[in-house]
Amino acid sequence: MHTAQIMKVFVTRRIPQEGMKFLSQSGVCKVSLWDSDEPVPKEELLKGVAGAHGLLCLLSDKIDAEVLDAAGPNLKVISTLSVGFDHMAMDEIKKRGVRVGYTPDVLTDATAELTVALLLATARRLPEGVMEVKNGGWSTWKPLWLCGYGLSGSTVGVIGLGRIGMAIARRLKPFGVKRLLYSGRTVKSYAAEVVGEYVPLDTLVTDSDFVVVSCALTPETQGLCDKAFFSKMKNTAVFINTSRGAVVNQEDLYWALSSGQIASAGLDVTSPEPLPTDHPLLTLKNCVVLPHIGSATYSTRGIMAELAANNLLAGLQGTEMPSELKF
Numbered sequence: 001m002h003t004a005q006i007m008k009v010f011v012t013r014r015i016p017q018e019g020m021k022f023l024s025q026s027g028v029c030k031v032s033l034w035d036s037d038e039p040v041p042k043e044e045l046l047k048g049v050a051g052a053h054g055l056l057c058l059l060s061d062k063i064d065a066e067v068l069d070a071a072g073p074n075l076k077v078i079s080t081l082s083v084g085f086d087h088m089a090m091d092e093i094k095k096r097g098v099r100v101g102y103t104p105d106v107l108t109d110a111t112a113e114l115t116v117a118l119l120l121a122t123a124r125r126l127p128e129g130v131m132e133v134k135n136g137g138w139s140t141w142k143p144l145w146l147c148g149y150g151l152s153g154s155t156v157g158v159i160g161l162g163r164i165g166m167a168i169a170r171r172l173k174p175f176g177v178k179r180l181l182y183s184g185r186t187v188k189s190y191a192a193e194v195v196g197e198y199v200p201l202d203t204l205v206t207d208s209d210f211v212v213v214s215c216a217l218t219p220e221t222q223g224l225c226d227k228a229f230f231s232k233m234k235n236t237a238v239f240i241n242t243s244r245g246a247v248v249n250q251e252d253l254y255w256a257l258s259s260g261q262i263a264s265a266g267l268d269v270t271s272p273e274p275l276p277t278d279h280p281l282l283t284l285k286n287c288v289v290l291p292h293i294g295s296a297t298y299s300t301r302g303i304m305a306e307l308a309a310n311n312l313l314a315g316l317q318g319t320e321m322p323s324e325l326k327f
């Protein structure tokens, strides 16, 4: 009688139970887990992945040729617990014929919500206000104290009107946004829902009161927001990035914020992550930095884990994945 081969899977971090449950009950794989909330060290990753048929990884794991070579020819599938895939060497993966699963859609709402929260917190200076209450800086109600910028009547520019960009635009419109500009590779027919105007990037940067970065990190977008970019923004404009830190030249952002070239910035992503605690951006009152928590709701992370597990299992069994990355 033919007995099905139990395949080997390496999971690079503790993930929500919703995902682990699917893997352990599947009967198709034996899971070895880096049982920690901290990233797996490179040498442990190389050991863990050796001979594996499947790899479930996170956006903080760099999946390069060395890791793929360590895995060897058994490797059928990589499933990442993220919508972003800039941490993986896609050309090397393609060469080896390995399938890739990812987690789009399920984190769109959570990430859009966080982006709106960060935008409002930055524009209305909420962290500064909280700090002043705690440190005794709140002496009385003052007409000119802690004033910021509102969305009503404003122009918002979204760089990258994809799934998340559109969800952000949909949420911002009801705040009374007057013009919604977007830029990217192509015109999006669905932008009509938010009366989105497709404009060249330069126009978006020059005309917007709020510039929101929501594009993928690619060779074209790496370092896109640099000195020339910030120099075109209004002095009263607010800059928000919830995509990937490397889209921004952080030295140039520091210059823009500290010189008054732009009003403020809210970042949920930085380069590197974590941002060192002595980083110059963290000395600025007009820069709000969050620790990459766009998708961090309990339910979203649970659903992401479930989807990542099911992508992995489908890849192991050679069946259709719920969310396969086509590249």
Ligand SMILES: O=C(O)[C@H](O)CO
Residues within 6 Å of the ligand: 059, 081, 082, 083, 084, 085, 107, 243, 294, 295
């Ligand atoms: O790529 C992703 O999935 C986000 O950055 C985190 O959820």
